[in-house]
Amino acid sequence: MSSLKSRLDALRQQGGASGPAGAADPSIHQRLERLRCGTAPPRGQRGRPDPEALAEAVGGVVEPGGFVRVERFVPWGTGHGGQTLRPLPALEHLPGMYGLEASQWVFLDTETSGLAGGTGTVPFLCGFARFGHSGLHLSQFMLGGFGAEAAMLRALMDEIGPAPTLATYNGKSFDLPLLRDRVRLQGIGASLGETGHLDLLHPVRRAFASRWPDCRLATVESRLLDYARIDDLPGAEVPDVWFSYLHRGATTRMADVVRHNQDDLISLAQIPPRLDAAYADPRAHGADIRQVAAAHAGAGETSRAFELLARFADTLCRAGQLDLADHLRRRGDWERACAIWERLAEHGCVEALERLAKYHEHVRRDWRRALVFACRLPDDVGRSRRVARLYAKAGVAP
Numbered sequence: 001m002s003s004l005k006s007r008l009d010a011l012r013q014q015g016g017a018s019g020p021a022g023a024a025d026p027s028i029h030q031r032l033e034r035l036r037c038g039t040a041p042p043r044g045q046r047g048r049p050d051p052e053a054l055a056e057a058v059g060g061v062v063e064p065g066g067f068v069r070v071e072r073f074v075p076w077g078t079g080h081g082g083q084t085l086r087p088l089p090a091l092e093h094l095p096g097m098y099g100l101e102a103s104q105w106v107f108l109d110t111e112t113s114g115l116a117g118g119t120g121t122v123p124f125l126c127g128f129a130r131f132g133h134s135g136l137h138l139s140q141f142m143l144g145g146f147g148a149e150a151a152m153l154r155a156l157m158d159e160i161g162p163a164p165t166l167a168t169y170n171g172k173s174f175d176l177p178l179l180r181d182r183v184r185l186q187g188i189g190a191s192l193g194e195t196g197h198l199d200l201l202h203p204v205r206r207a208f209a210s211r212w213p214d215c216r217l218a219t220v221e222s223r224l225l226d227y228a229r230i231d232d233l234p235g236a237e238v239p240d241v242w243f244s245y246l247h248r249g250a251t252t253r254m255a256d257v258v259r260h261n262q263d264d265l266i267s268l269a270q271i272p273p274r275l276d277a278a279y280a281d282p283r284a285h286g287a288d289i290r291q292v293a294a295a296h297a298g299a300g301e302t303s304r305a306f307e308l309l310a311r312f313a314d315t316l317c318r319a320g321q322l323d324l325a326d327h328l329r330r331r332g333d334w335e336r337a338c339a340i341w342e343r344l345a346e347h348g349c350v351e352a353l354e355r356l357a358k359y360h361e362h363v364r365r366d367w368r369r370a371l372v373f374a375c376r377l378p379d380d381v382g383r384s385r386r387v388a389r390l391y392a393k394a395g396v397a398p
Contacts, residue, residue, distance in 0.1 A: 048249050051144025057251035058142070058258045065151020066144040070258055074266060075135035081227020083270050088131055091272060093280040095299035097165075097198055102131045106164040107268040108192075110175045111238050111261050122149065123178055124242050125257060126156050129265040138265055140258060145246070150186040157183070157190040165196035167268055169217050172199035200271050206295045207278055207287040221267050224274045224285075233260045283312055290320035302327070318344060322351055329355075334363065345373065353377055357386065367394035 051062045060070035078085045088102035111125035127140040139159065141152045156179075160166075168175050179192055204224075205215045212219055221227040233241070233256040241257050244250040278285035282292045289312045297305035309316065309324040316324060321340050328337035338359060344352035353373045360370035371390045377383040 049145045049246055050249055050251075051148070053249065053251050054142065054144055054245065054254060058255050060140070060142070060258075062144060063141075063151070063155065065155075066148035067152035067155070068142040068144055069155075070140040070142065072138040072140075072262060073132075073135055074138065078135070080266050080270055081221065081225045083225050083227070083274070085136060085266070085270070088269070089273060089276075091276045093304075094198075094203060094272065094276045095279070095295045095301065097272075098301075100165060104165045104196075105167055105269075105272075106130055106160055107167045107265050108160075108171060108175060109168065109261060109264040109268060110179065111242070111257055112178065113239050113242055115236070115239065121178060122146070123175075123182060125261055126152065126179070127261040127265050128156075128160060129269055131269070136266065136269055138262055140261060142254075142258070149182065150188065153179075153183055153186055153188055157188060157192075160192065162190075165198065166192060167198045167200060167272065169220075169264070169268060169271075170199065170201045172197065172202070198272075200268065200275065203275055203279070203295065204271070206291050207275070207282065207285075210288045210291065211286055217264065217267060220271060224278070225267060225270050227267065227270075229263060232263065233257060235260070282308070283315060289315065290317060290323060293320075293323065302330075306331070318349060322349075322355075325352075325355070334359065345376075350378060357390075361390060361393075368396075 051066050051068055054060075055062045055068045058068065058070055060068040063069050074085055076086055088105065090102075091097045091100050107129040109127050110123040111127075112121050112123050114121040122143070124143045125140060126142075127138065129136050129138045131137075141156055143149060143152055166176070176192055176197065183190060183192075201215060204220055208223070209215060212223055218229070221229070233253070238257055238260065241253045245254055274285075278287045279292050279295070282289045289308065293305040293308045296302075296308065306324075306327040309320060309327060313321070313324055321344060325337040325340040328334075328340070338356065341349075341352040341356050341359075345356060353376050357370050357373040357377065360366045360373065364370075367390050371387065371394060374383065374386045374390055377386070
C-alpha cells in the first residue's frame with residue numbers, strides 16, 4: 001500500500017500538483033475560502049449577469065427595467081477608412097430612395113444570441129444611429145438579463161419613433177423580422193419599418209454581386225469604403241460572448257461587442273452616399289452597369305435606365321446590349337435597335353436573330369428578309385414552325 005501511495009504522489013508531482021495525496025486543489029481551496037469568508041469575486045467575474053457590472057464594462061448606464069444604454073457621438077470630419085464622416089446628401093440615384101433627406105434616416109443594427117434567427121433567438125443589443133447637426137449620434141440598448149427585454153424594446157420603439165426610414169444591412173431577412181417577433185412576444189403594440197425600409201444589402205448585391213467575391217458587410221467596407229477593421233470581434237463570436245455574460249457574468253469582452261456594433265452603424269451611415277455615387281456612374285465604381293440600369297427600370301425609372309445603358313453602350317455585355325435595344329424598341333427607335341441586333345446576330349446571338357425575325361415579319365412585313373434570320377435560328381426556339389409560316393406568307397416553296 002505504501003509503495004502505491006508513493007507512486008501516486010510521484011505522478012501528482014509530475015503533473016504539476018504539490019503536497020501529499022488528498023490535498024485540496026488550490027483553486028478549489030481558494031473558492032471555498034471565499035465562500036466561508038463571505039467575499040465576492042471581482043466585478044465582471046461573477047457567476048450571474050449583473051447590469052451594473054455590464055454598464056461599467058461598456059461605458060454605459062443602467063436604465064429602468066434593467067437594460068444598459070450606451071451613447072456615442074461621432075463628429076463630422078471623423079475618418080472611417082478612406083471616407084470622412086460628413087452630412088448625408090439627398091440621394092439622387094439610388095432606386096426607391098430618390099430625394100430622401102438625412103433627417104429621415106435611422107440606421108439600425110442588432111447583435112443577437114444566434115445567427116440562424118427564429119423565436120429562440122434574442123436581440124440582446126440593438127444599436128441605432130441618426131444624423132444630427134454636427135455629427136452622427138449612436139445609441140445602443142443592451143440587455144442586462146432576459147428580464148429586461150420588454151423594457152429595452154419599449155425604449156427602442158419610443159426612441160426610433162413611428163415614421164422614420166430605417167436603413168439596415170440584411171435587415172429585411174434578419175433584423176426586422178426578429179425584432180417584430182420579439183415585440184409581438186412581449187405584447188408591445190408597435191412595429192418597425194412600416195413607413196420605409198432600405199435594406200442596403202439588396203442594392204449592393206444588385207450592383208456588385210457579379211464583380212465581388214461576396215457582398216458581406218466586411219467586403220463592402222473594404223471595396224466601397226476603403227475601410228479595414230483592426231482587432232475587431234468577428235460576428236460569429238458575438239453569441240458566445242453574450243452567453244459568457246449570461247451564464248457566468250463575464251463582462252470582459254462585452255466592450256468588444258459594443259465596438260463591433262458601433263463600427264457596423266458607422267459603416268451603414270457611410271454606405272448610402274457611396275452607393276448613390278455607384279448608381280450614378282457604375283463604371284467609375286466597378287459596378288455592373290446592366291444590373292444598375294435594371295434596378296432603375298424596376299423602380300419605374302425607365303428613362304434613367306435607358307440613359308445609363310446609352311451612356312455606357314460601348315462597354316455593355318451582350319445582355320446589356322440586348323437591354324439597350326429593347327429600350328430603343330419601346331421608344332420606337334427601330335433603326336438603332338436593329339443596328340444592335342444585326343451586330344449581335346453576326347456573332348450568332350440567338351436572341352438578336354429572333355428579334356430581327358420578328359421585326360421583319362411583324363413590323364416591316366418583309367417575309368423574305370424575316371426568313372433570312374429565321375432560318376439561322378436553332379430548332380429549340382420554334383424555328384420549324386416560324387420558317388413554315390414565313391414560307392407560306394412569302395408564297396414561296398421551302
